[in-house]
Amino acid sequence: MENQLNRADLKLALIMKHASTGLAEIDRSGKISSINLRGEELLKPILIAKNINGENFYTILNSIAPAISNKIKNFPAKAGNILANELHSFKLSFGEENVERHFNFTVTKIFSDCIIVDFDDITKNLLKEKAITELVAEKAVAQGKYEIASNVLHDIGNALVGFGSYINRIKRSLDHADPENLQKLNSFFSLQQPALRSIVGEAKAGAIVSMLSGISESQRKNKEEISKSITEQLNIINHIREMLHIQKQYLNGHSAFERKPVNLRAIINDCILMLYASMEKRQVCLSINVPDKLPDIQADRTRLMQVILNILKNSIEAIDINAEEKKITISVKIKQDLLSLLIADTGHGFDKLTGKELFTRGFTTKASGTGLGLSNCKAIIESHEGTIGIASDGFGKGTVTTIELKL
Numbered sequence: 001m002e003n004q005l006n007r008a009d010l011k012l013a014l015i016m017k018h019a020s021t022g023l024a025e026i027d028r029s030g031k032i033s034s035i036n037l038r039g040e041e042l043l044k045p046i047l048i049a050k051n052i053n054g055e056n057f058y059t060i061l062n063s064i065a066p067a068i069s070n071k072i073k074n075f076p077a078k079a080g081n082i083l084a085n086e087l088h089s090f091k092l093s094f095g096e097e098n099v100e101r102h103f104n105f106t107v108t109k110i111f112s113d114c115i116i117v118d119f120d121d122i123t124k125n126l127l128k129e130k131a132i133t134e135l136v137a138e139k140a141v142a143q144g145k146y147e148i149a150s151n152v153l154h155d156i157g158n159a160l161v162g163f164g165s166y167i168n169r170i171k172r173s174l175d176h177a178d179p180e181n182l183q184k185l186n187s188f189f190s191l192q193q194p195a196l197r198s199i200v201g202e203a204k205a206g207a208i209v210s211m212l213s214g215i216s217e218s219q220r221k222n223k224e225e226i227s228k229s230i231t232e233q234l235n236i237i238n239h240i241r242e243m244l245h246i247q248k249q250y251l252n253g254h255s256a257f258e259r260k261p262v263n264l265r266a267i268i269n270d271c272i273l274m275l276y277a278s279m280e281k282r283q284v285c286l287s288i289n290v291p292d293k294l295p296d297i298q299a300d301r302t303r304l305m306q307v308i309l310n311i312l313k314n315s316i317e318a319i320d321i322n323a324e325e326k327k328i329t330i331s332v333k334i335k336q337d338l339l340s341l342l343i344a345d346t347g348h349g350f351d352k353l354t355g356k357e358l359f360t361r362g363f364t365t366k367a368s369g370t371g372l373g374l375s376n377c378k379a380i381i382e383s384h385e386g387t388i389g390i391a392s393d394g395f396g397k398g399t400v401t402t403i404e405l406k407l
């Protein structure tokens with residue numbers, strides 16, 4: 001019988017010794033009567049940091065979680081659960097270094113003079129959980145941005161359809177308006193000039209004929225101009241449509257490349273045309289330093305346009321409306337087998353820390369930014385085996401974006 005009891009005691013002692021959490025048996029006064037290996041390991045850094053000895057558990061608890069020692073001391077019953085799974089956080093300092101620890105406690109009173117404290121360090125798990133929560137939140141933000149972006153693209157697409165159909169309508173009615181009638185009238189009066197002369201006199205007859213021919217000529221010119229600008233507008237709409245299409249493909253994560261000989265100067269001109277109104281509105285002065293004749297490069301025209309538009313838009317947005325100097329400079333240079341494009345602005349620039357983040361997908365400092373612009377630019381330029389860099393001497397000191405493409 002006695003032998004069997006000894007075996008049970010031994011078993012219990014062994015289980016306690018090798019348990020994976022810290023286990024300490026204390027008496028009413030807090031004196032530790034036994035503690036397992038894990039418990040010693042957990043307490044060691046606390047004793048060092050707090051400079052206390054490990055004889056009384058209350059002393060230790062008072063230094064990291066005083067509420068627990070109070071609960072144990074004030075527990076009225078002879079036996080029972082004093083507390084279960086309570087999380088307590090505390091700081092330990094080792095010289096200069098500070099570490100935060102999170103411990104989990106469960107305390108059970110077995111007899112009036114035997115209390116078991118079960119404790120463990122759950123800092124690692126807690127940090128892991130926190131990282132996972134942050135990751136989930138980040139993903140949710142990215143998903144939100146994705147949804148906003150695709151809604152915006154969708155809305156622009158719809159607006160473009162309406163816009164395009166109005167312009168087409170104007171084009172059709174312009175095609176129907178026939179300036180030839182006026183021209184016929186004009187020739188009729190020219191032929192009848194001798195007859196007219198006899199009725200209204202030489203001077204007036206001449207004036208009528210030349211006035212009519214002037215009107216008819218200016219109407220013909222007007223029609224030509226309007227027709228030209230309508231064609232340009234329709235081209236721009238097509239460009240925007242193409243770009244929307246690409247943006248949508250980017251958002252959805254797939255896209256196809258195109259390689260054709262393109263002229264960078266022509267692309268730059270198209271981009272300027274598209275942004276002209278917003279630059280004029282903000283009174284941003286544009287200086288262009290591009291050689292008349294540039295060799296063609298093998299590239300995807302729409303994508304390069306997208307890159308240059310993004311960069312120019314960023315520059316426009318970076319220039320304060322009330323700034324003294326409001327200038328964007330576009331220059332292209334040929335460097336051996338490279339074509340280098342520089343877009344400089346006198347905008348607000350950025351500090352070093354911001355500079356490190358600019359190409360991170362989703363990074364933006366703007367209230368309504370998407371943070372997709374530069375990361376798309378980088379992807380496009382790198383798909384052309386080119387390089388892109390953006391630099392600023394600091395906040396308030398403007399920005400220079402450099403793109404290098406292989407000739």
Ligand SMILES: Nc1ncnc2c1ncn2[C@@H]1O[C@H](COP(=O)(O)OP(=O)(O)O)[C@@H](O)[C@H]1O
Pocket residue numbers: 310314315318345347348349350358363364365366368369370371372373374375398399
């Ligand atoms: N020309 C510039 N001048 C100053 N900051 C810029 C410029 N271009 C980009 N940035 C910074 O880089 C960030 C990311 O730009 P971008 O990827 O185009 O996204 P978004 O324009 O939507 O913010 C901007 O929010 C801005 O802080």
Ligand SMILES: [Mg+2]
Pocket residue numbers: 310313314373374
């Ligand atoms: Mg942008």
